[in-house]
Amino acid sequence: MLTGKTVLVGVTGGIAAYKAAELVSLLVREGTVVRVVMTAAATRFVAPLTFASLSGNPVACDLFAPAAGVHAHIDLAAAADLVVVAPATADFLAKAAAGLADDLLTTLLLACTRPVLLCPAMNTNMYRHPAVRENLARLARLGYHLMEPDAGRLACGTVGPGRLPEPARIVEHLAALCPRRDLAGYTVLVTAGATREPIDPVRFISNRSSGKMGFALARAALERGARVILVSGAAEVEPPPGVELVTVDTAEAMRSAVLSFAPECDLIVKAAAVADYRPARVADQKIKKDRERTLELVRNPDILQELGASKGNRVLVGFAAETENLLESARAKLTKKNLDLLVANDVSRADSGFGSDTNLVWLVFPEGPPQELPLMDKRLVAERILDEAAGILAGRRPTGSGLTGATDGHNH
Ligand code: C5P
Secondary structure: OOOOOOEEEEOOOOOHHHEEEHHHHHHHHHOOOEEEEOOOOOOOOOOHHHHHHHHHHEOOOOOHHHHOOOOOHHHHHHHEEEEEEEOOOHHHHHHHHHHOOOOOOOOOHHHOOOOOOEEEOOOOOHHHHHHHHHHHHHHHHHHOOOOOOOOEEEEOOOOOEEEEEOOOHHHHHHHOOOOOOOOOOOEEEEEEOOEEEEOOOOOOEOOOOOOOHHOOOOOOHHHHOOOEEEEEOOOOOHHHOOOOEEEOOHHHHHHHHHHHHHHHHHHEEEEEEEEOEEEOOOOOOOOOOOOOOOOOOOEEEEHHHHHOOOOOOOEEEEEEEOOOOHHHHHHHHHHHHOOOOEOOOOOOOOOOOOOOOOOOEEEEOOOOOOOOOOOEHHHHHHHHHHHHHHHHHHOOOOOOOOOOOOOOOOOO
């Protein structure tokens, strides 16, 4: 899986830096091209020559080293298929969480759009410190992959979590993250987050969508090589770097954005929670609480249904948040909106749907039985959805007529 890939190994200044030597050696044995970047502190533990000898490539340590070229941080980030930082110290995690860029490794991380695996290793008390916990939570929100340290006897004599996992396990984890490039050459549009329908200049109608599922899809599609347009309503999470971000407020604005990009798209995934209704009138001034009022609502256009009605060769994936009759409603929506896949999730559970990091979904297809996925991280749900979408796209790749364009109906 890792054979032929370029893995950038970041080494930071902890005693576990010596284990990174074995990691590099294992990766090289897998047929991986390894580039090592060390922080200044790491070079106090292990000599760069060790990594240069094991990887067969020069080791980069200095953002300003003339030999590395003026754009070393960009070039190294661009050349890597995957990045792993092992060990990742508390100091490095804090810098990465804050987006600091004061050395080569932290700077190239900001320039990197590929999966990054961080392997924290430190003293147990340090690992449990709320500041470190907060940084790790923020890094997870920013899209970094984190590997739990092993528990055991640490170099400092403490017993507890904080030990760098065995290099062989890090290699396995990296192999699992290794991006398939099955969406290379495709344009993918993802909608995410919640629309906001104004009532007056200060109030709106919205919903609990956090944007996490849609952003995870956008990130995964980007990692799989697609050009990604992310049309986002209100969201609680950071958009993945590297996407073409279009932020919108209302369902009408989302509709215009989606319809204007649709002709360029091969796959459209509508993860956004679009408000079904909007106030019939938007007050110019803040509405006063001087009397009882009734808010009159009108239906918003159903963007997905519109896309389904003139779908051409595009693959369309919708979401259905349900609190009852999950599969029945999902099937009806799939047919009505002319979709290739509908992701149905039960939003009545606390660990699934709006706001949570995990999701429990069914994948519903036009033909064949629906598939229930186990409760899993939204990032893994995103990968499964894209596995299916990439399969449908591959089956549909035309033999010379171009990827988009009008054919009637869908290919099932
Ligand atoms: O019918 P329902 O709202 O449950 O369908 C949800 C799916 O339809 C989602 O994929 C959502 O993004 C999309 N949708 C839409 N426009 C609307 C309402 C929902 O595109 N006005």
